[in-house]
Amino acid sequence: MFNLTYEFKLKPTTKQAAIFEDWLELCRRVYNYALAERKHWFQSRSCQINACSIRSEFIIPAEAKRPTYAIQCNALTAYRKTSIDLQQVQSQVLQQTLKRLEKAFVSMWEQNHGFPRFKKAGKMRSFVFPQLAASPLQGQAIKLPKIGLVKFRKSRPIPDGAKIKQARVVRKNSGWYVLLSLQWDVSVPSAMPHGEGLGIDVGLTNFMATSDGLLVKRQRFFIDAQRQLKLLQQRVSRKKTGSNNWKKAQKQVAKLHEYIANSRKDWHWKLAHQLAGNAGMIFVEDLNLIGLSRGMLGKHCLDAGWGQFLAILEQACFKHGVYFQKVDAIKTSQICPNCGVETGKKELSERTHVCSNCGYTTDRDVAAAQVVLMRGLAAVGHTVKMLGEGKFIGIPANQESSRL
Known part of the structure; x- marks a missing residue:
């Protein structure tokens, strides 16, 4: 079914x-x-x-x-x-x-x-x-x-x-x-791992970073509309509760909230289709989204809408026949994707990954996305090869000997 x-x-x-x-x-x-x-x-x-x-x-x-x-x-x-x-x-x-x-x-x-x-x-x-x-x-x-x-x-x-x-x-x-x-009444087969892999790391400074170096800035849908929302909510508080003017003011607040949600969802769908159309496998972090939403930056996490985006990305991958899988998110920003050495915890102000062991340097979020890609390729039985300039390729284990 x-x-x-x-x-x-x-x-x-x-x-x-x-x-x-x-x-x-x-x-x-x-x-x-x-x-x-x-x-x-x-x-x-x-x-x-x-x-x-x-x-x-x-x-x-x-x-x-x-x-x-x-x-x-x-x-x-x-x-x-x-x-x-x-x-x-x-x-x-x-x-x-x-x-x-x-x-x-x-x-x-x-x-x-x-x-x-x-x-x-x-x-x-x-x-x-x-x-x-x-x-x-x-x-x-x-x-x-x-x-x-x-x-x-x-x-x-x-x-x-x-x-x-x-x-x-x-x-x-x-x-x-x-x-x-x-x-x-049909049985749709799931997409199998194939083609080029893509690792994705989500964040707040950059909404998303991919393993091939793409950085997407976070859109502040709720934050940008906060000033207008405050004005509309003040108008509601000045009306008599239950009156017709109060209902009209409440409707204006609800209209703005719906506009924010629709704008965020439309942007997520467009970004998801763009990613799914250029990859054969997509790997993302398996995040504790509820815990993140209750933290100090909870409002910004909810405004980014990571949970909705990952759910939409999975649907877009299904439509494009792209393999989608979540991988372990522990210490993705503390491991060097080039040599695999654990570099230690980074402060939020550190936006560049510099490995003290091999000297590999790249953006912090891109390095985390490359670690996500490596874990995803290993999970599907592919051998990870680095081609230089931060580009990775996954070769099926049964084809590795023929490629060497």
Whole structure:
């Protein structure tokens, strides 16, 4: 199976947009009610056997089972028969809301995420149709259950043989969008190591450095817009909370944030396609991005968007048939790529790599990218050869003897 997601901008009528808003609010209430039910069950089991909480106490029978996705779905089905409001929403949309809550708890248990929070009014921004009709697309419109045909801007054609498995309706500041999950009954082979290798090192002084000497300056999308963002947020703080002028000011802030995110993503895609079009293998560092974002330079790390860029680069490599792999990031800036000797830790102000053993001199970030390339080539079973002037070549182990 091969899965892909296409995003299109919807053009709903005023009535359809009102239905979308109502469904989002009902999904938010279902989410909060189910979360409160789970939270009360946990709190009722958190006190000691011989003592009660001073603040509050939740008395739930001992035989009551922990609220799970299946139990809450059954309860929702029963309650929906008596609720006129919930009957307006497609039943599977509400079930997907409960599944979304279940995923939040699984992330808390398995990935050490925080306890799920209640959603304020307006914070629920999407709902999912897990099943659609056999042929939901009709020209420039898509047929959604219980809503009907909704026009959308078909910016690119749907590939032949693709089945639309589900649709997610998303509300953004710029309008409504639909994300179509497409599926093909084909098996796409993964790209094998071939061609010329390229090592990439990401940073803050230079957003990216490659093993062949390319340095790309970091674009300061959020930092450059910070002054305008501060002005807009000051306007929000001076308005009466909940008033129409307050909502308009909030919309201006959201519009600027969306512009920043779109600009960063567009630049990442263009850079990723440029790199993937000129290499056969790309190796990057396996970084602890969460730890970096919580450090002293966290705002700048988040503004650079390394995680998004690496994810986009992997997708671009898949489209171009380029082999992509992450390698160990430990001490990439402390090893000489020419002789392999550990040169020691460098201060951030040291921007040039000078090896005391062999005298190899190059930019610090370029040297780290060359170390990344060497580790990647070694991981795929290639012998690393240096051609001079900082250029490396990887020769498959079974072909090394024929090249010598």
